[in-house]
Amino acid sequence: MLKFALLKKLSMQEPKKTENQLQASQILKEGVTFDVKEIDSSSDSFYNTVKEEVKRQQDEMRRFNELDEDQLRFVVQL
Amino acid sequence: MKIIPYSEDSLAESLQNPFTTPDIIRDKNHYLYLQGYLGDEGLKSATIVIEDEYVSKDFLEDYASYYALCFEKYPKICKRVHFFANTFTEEEFVQEIINGDNESPFWDGYLGFIVVKPIPVTVIGYTVLKAYSGTRNFWGVRKYKIHMFGNCLEIESLAFQEQDAVLAACATTAIWSMLNKAAADFHTTLKSPSEITKDADNKHLDGSRLFPNSGLNIIQICQAIINSGMVTEVKSPNFPFTNALYQADTCIPNRYLKKIINAYAPIGIPIILVIDVPNGDRYGLHAVAVSGHKMKPLTHIDPQAQISYLSDNIEKLYAHDDQWGPFARITFKNDQLVTTWTEVHPQKWPTILKHIIIPLYPKIRISHADISNLVLGFDGILTTFFDGKILADLVWDVRILFSENYKTIVRDSTLGDPRKIEILSSSLPKYLWIATCYINENPILDIMFDATNVRNGMICNGVVNYLPDDVTKPLVEFLEFNDPLLDLSDFLGSHRLARDYFEYFLKKLKGE
Numbered sequence: 295m296l297k298f299a300l301l302k303k304l305s306m307q308e309p310k311k312t313e314n315q316l317q318a319s320q321i322l323k324e325g326v327t328f329d330v331k332e333i334d335s336s337s338d339s340f341y342n343t344v345k346e347e348v349k350r351q352q353d354e355m356r357r358f359n360e361l362d363e364d365q366l367r368f369v370v371q372l
Numbered sequence: 373m374k375i376i377p378y379s380e381d382s383l384a385e386s387l388q389n390p391f392t393t394p395d396i397i398r399d400k401n402h403y404l405y406l407q408g409y410l411g412d413e414g415l416k417s418a419t420i421v422i423e424d425e426y427v428s429k430d431f432l433e434d435y436a437s438y439y440a441l442c443f444e445k446y447p448k449i450c451k452r453v454h455f456f457a458n459t460f461t462e463e464e465f466v467q468e469i470i471n472g473d474n475e476s477p478f479w480d481g482y483l484g485f486i487v488v489k490p491i492p493v494t495v496i497g498y499t500v501l502k503a504y505s506g507t508r509n510f511w512g513v514r515k516y517k518i519h520m521f522g523n524c525l526e527i528e529s530l531a532f533q534e535q536d537a538v539l540a541a542c543a544t545t546a547i548w549s550m551l552n553k554a555a556a557d558f559h560t561t562l563k564s565p566s567e568i569t570k571d572a573d574n575k576h577l578d579g580s581r582l583f584p585n586s587g588l589n590i591i592q593i594c595q596a597i598i599n600s601g602m603v604t605e606v607k608s609p610n611f612p613f614t615n616a617l618y619q620a621d622t623c624i625p626n627r628y629l630k631k632i633i634n635a636y637a638p639i640g641i642p643i644i645l646v647i648d649v650p651n652g653d654r655y656g657l658h659a660v661a662v663s664g665h666k667m668k669p670l671t672h673i674d675p676q677a678q679i680s681y682l683s684d685n686i687e688k689l690y691a692h693d694d695q696w697g698p699f700a701r702i703t704f705k706n707d708q709l710v711t712t713w714t715e716v717h718p719q720k721w722p723t724i725l726k727h728i729i730i731p732l733y734p735k736i737r738i739s740h741a742d743i744s745n746l747v748l749g750f751d752g753i754l755t756t757f758f759d760g761k762i763l764a765d766l767v768w769d770v771r772i773l774f775s776e777n778y779k780t781i782v783r784d785s786t787l788g789d790p791r792k793i794e795i796l797s798s799s800l801p802k803y804l805w806i807a808t809c810y811i812n813e814n815p816i817l818d819i820m821f822d823a824t825n826v827r828n829g830m831i832c833n834g835v836v837n838y839l840p841d842d843v844t845k846p847l848v849e850f851l852e853f854n855d856p857l858l859d860l861s862d863f864l865g866s867h868r869l870a871r872d873y874f875e876y877f878l879k880k881l882k883g884e
Contacts, residue, residue: 315786316838321811326761328846333756333854340759347677348752352745357610358628359741365608365622365726367577370543370646371587372658372695 373521374422375462378455380407386420386453391446391492402496402534405697405712406486410455415483415502419456421465423520426452428487430498433564434539438583439491447490450497454520457481469521482525485518487533496534502527503664503699508690510699512642512663514556530642530663532698533565540565541587543644543659544572545694547596550642550661550731557640560601571599590646590727593659597731602641605739607632607728613707616650616721624725626704627684633665634683635740635771636730639803644729645691649713650721657726658713664690664699670813673765675758679751682769682810736772736803738823738831743770743805746832746873750819754809757850767810772823775800785815786838795836801825804833814838819877830872835880844881851878 333341376382384394384403397403410417428450439446458481460468468478487497500518503510510528518525531552535545544565555562563571566583572592575582588596594604609622629645636643642661649658666688673680689702696712703710708722747770754766773781782795803823808815820834837844855874867873 311789313788314791314838314840315788316814316816316840318840318843320814321763321816321839322761322843323763328761328843328850330846330849330853341756343677344752344755347679348748351679351748355741355744355748358607358624359739360608360610361606362608362610362622366590366606368657368726369576369587369589370593370657370659371541372649372651372656 373424373462375460375465376420376422377459378410378417378420380411382420383407383410386422387486387488387495389451389488389490389495391490392495396493397495400493401696401712405700409501409697409699410483414504415455416457417455417483418459418481421454421456423452423454426450426487428452428489428498430533430564431487431489434536434566437564437566438539450490451488452485453488454485455483455501457483469523472523474523474525479523479525482518482527484527484529491536494534494536494538496532499532499698500527500529501532501698503529503690508664508666508688509637510664510690511637511640512550512553512661514553530661530692530698532692533694535694536565538584540569542694543588543593543646544568544596546642546644546659546661546692547593547600549663549692549694550597550644551600553663554600554602554641554731563600568596568600572596587657590729593644593646593729597729601734602731603734603736605730605732607730609724609726611707615655615724616719617655621648621724622726623707624728625707626709626725627681629725629728630683630686630704631681631744631770632728632730632740633662633689634667634681634686634769636732637665638771638773638777639732639736641731641733642692644731645725646727646729647709647711648724648726649711650717650719650723651713655721655724658693658695660691660693660700660702660711662689662691662702666690670767670810672812673767675755675760675762675765677755679748680765680767682767682808733803736823738805738821738825738827740770740772740805742827742831743807743821745867746821747807747819749867749870749873750807750877751809753851754817757847762811764812766816769808769810770805772803772805775802775804778804778806778820782818782836787836791836795834801833828868830869830876832873832876835877837881848878848881851881 335341384397387397388394431450435448484501486499488495489497500516503513513528513530515526535542547568548565551562554560572588572595597604609624611623611625615621642663644661646659648655665686667685668687690699692698693700700712711723714723779796801822801824805821805823807819809817815838818836821831822833825831
């Protein structure tokens with residue numbers, strides 16, 4: 295019912311926005327085309343650099359969430 | 373009632389009581405801070421109205437539990453000092469009171485009040501002062517109704533008071549300020565400082581008594597928050613560095629602090645920071661309640677392997693520091709903080725962040741850490757796909773939102789109408805983690821996670837795709853073609869449902 299009411303309200307608006315408004319030119323470099331191919335997964339590839347970086351940051355995140363029990367006992371007193 | 377023009381002297385005189393002279397007031401940190409906050413660089417106060425007899429419920433609780441039992445005859449009645457940005461005579465003020473028109477422009481000049489407690493030195497009681505205006509985001513404030521001579525005024529703020537040092541230390545006061553907001557939003561109990569201290573424990577770890585109070589440790593702080601009906605998440609210092617005393621120390625780096633502030637700010641509950649502050653020739657642990665921040669506009673970042681976050685743009689925090697005042701500014705320098713403690717220190721020793729305590733509504737079960745690992749994985753996949761093709765780096769904004777607030781964002785977005793309607797009319801959990809990926813100022817994806825779910829499950833419950841079809845189509849083909857390599861187990865680390873996340877993401881991009 296709600297969906298119907300919203301559709302009715304929007305159908306009265308001009309111009310209709312059936313597609314996303316974001317254009318490829320707003321985010322992509324000029325003249326870019328997508329040639330879908332297999333990722334280069336060799337050891338010095340961009341794919342492996344990104345993968346290593348993701349892993350490094352995930353490890354860093356894990357460290358931030360480890361608790362140091364001794365420090366929890368220091369008194370906050372100022 | 374007394375009306376006097378605002379000046380540094382009249383501020384000191386208005387804050388005095390029978391146990392505390394204006395000279396003692398002038399020596400207090402709060403006086404120094406309030407001069408700046410209420411003066412020409414701050415709220416520009418012009419007039420002070422003193423209400424001589426005021427019953428403060430907050431002080432009464434503490435009075436009943438401690439001061440009433442002292443041999444010294446401490447009064448139980450406080451005074452309330454109001455501040456106005458406009459100038460007026462007593463006749464004009466009386467006329468406004470009698471008119472009773474709360475909408476009168478006269479009251480636009482109202483800046484808030486300070487309750488002056490009738491005890492020695494620690495006189496600053498329940499205080500509600502307007503937050504700074506401008507581009508700052510004060511998410512930890514609420515509306516306060518202030519009854520004044522029969523009129524009802526309303527201002528946005530977060531209550532403040534200085535630590536009493538008998539019934540409460542800094543941690544108690546930071547919890548008290550936090551509860552002032554949390555109690556307005558949730559079914560959380562607002563307690564007085566003495567009740568909060570009692571909630572924390574019945575003794576110190578060494579067995580000594582809790583009153584007079586000489587401080588709480590992290591576990592006791594969390595216990596006091598839990599006893600008020602909330603839960604806590606605690607972050608510890610794990611980043612080694614050498615401090616100003618040339619000693620090996622640990623801290624929480626600023627980048628991580630900014631991520632946490634940005635992530636939890638939309639829920640609106642002040643976040644408690646435990647900081648090591650310079651105090652003479654040593655450091656001491658202190659607690660403050662953060663209720664706002666200031667973020668600079670998004671700037672262009674060239675594509676890079678390391679993930680970029682919107683939170684990197686936070687340049688200032690605002691915190692209630694019970695030894696200085698409300699909304700005290702905190703800035704960032706290298707991996708340490710600059711607080712008022714640093715600013716007044718002769719050698720400008722930095723402030724060190726030791727713990728972050730995030731008070732939360734119990735229904736929020738998924739933490740920022742759970743979501744961050746997933747977001748790092750999605751960033752890895754998109755970075756691989758967009759390699760060399762995008763105008764700027766992918767920037768992530770990871771934060772927890774009330775689902776109704778997220779629907780407002782979707783309604784005002786660049787999405788096509790059919791997709792908007794689908795999301796607006798859908799049933800969503802009360803709390804959602806939303807990871808928005810930007811290229812420059814353009815959102816390209818929102819990945820939604822159910823914040824009330826269980827962390828081992830597949831908690832992704834929506835992908836909102838802002839990309840145009842001519843980018844979505846090759847992205848889908850890329851994911852399908854490279855499926856074994858991009859299986860999120862490579863990017864999502866140890867998550868046992870990595871495969872489910874990948875398939876769900878692909879399915880949603882395909883519009884299924």
